[in-house]
Amino acid sequence: MPIIIAFLAIPPPHILSVMDMVYTSLKSALTNYKIGLSFSTFAFYAVMVSPLYILGSAYGVTAYAQQNPQQTPQKNRLTSTQWKLAFLYGNRVPDAKYNMEPRIVFDPAANRFMGSGTCNRFIGQYSSSGTSLTLHPVATTKRMCLDHTMMETENKFFTMLTQTVRYEITDRFLYFFDQSGKKIGQLSEKKIVTP
Numbered sequence: 001m002p003i004i005i006a007f008l009a010i011p012p013p014h015i016l017s018v019m020d021m022v023y024t025s026l027k028s029a030l031t032n033y034k035i036g037l038s039f040s041t042f043a044f045y046a047v048m049v050s051p052l053y054i055l056g057s058a059y060g061v062t063a064y065a066q067q068n069p070q071q072t073p074q075k076n077r078l079t080s081t082q083w084k085l086a087f088l089y090g091n092r093v094p095d096a097k098y099n100m101e102p103r104i105v106f107d108p109a110a111n112r113f114m115g116s117g118t119c120n121r122f123i124g125q126y127s128s129s130g131t132s133l134t135l136h137p138v139a140t141t142k143r144m145c146l147d148h149t150m151m152e153t154e155n156k157f158f159t160m161l162t163q164t165v166r167y168e169i170t171d172r173f174l175y176f177f178d179q180s181g182k183k184i185g186q187l188s189e190k191k192i193v194t195p
């Protein structure tokens with residue numbers, strides 16, 4: 001037990017390398033001196049070290065992912081994809097006219113998001129931890145939409161962004177949720193954003 005506690009005290013980013021070093025050294029020692037070891041001694045080391053190696057490896061991977069949420073699959077998907085608006089407050093978004101579909105993309109380097117409402121482009125800052133997501137006040141261009149439906153969709157889209165507190169990604173879809181836990185937006189994967 002003291003050995004396990006000592007390993008768990010090692011910072012997560014380094015625990016895997018430490019475990020590999022210990023396991024490799026022990027394996028080398030057993031190989032070099034295998035003639036002088038009884039079968040029972042060899043079995044003892046195998047039974048004691050293997051579970052410890054597995055435990056330490058699993059802990060290292062889990063803890064490192066928790067301390068580095070930017071490396072988790074959800075976070076990578078959020079920031080490596082351009083998202084097209086599909087549903088707003090439970091209603092399907094009308095087909096875009098003039099190739100002006102509502103969309104958004106996230107830039108993790110600057111913690112910035114940007115995109116198009118339909119008639120106007122927008123930009124803002126975001127903060128995220130785990131699946132929580134806050135989209136800070138949006139700055140937009142000020143062009144008027146000639147189409148009333150497009151203008152209404154754009155206004156609701158901007159409102160939805162400011163109400164978002166959490167997100168989920170399932171398959172090819174990004175979902176936004178408000179403070180009450182209600183799903184207020186659904187976006188579909190448009191294309192992968194290359195760095």
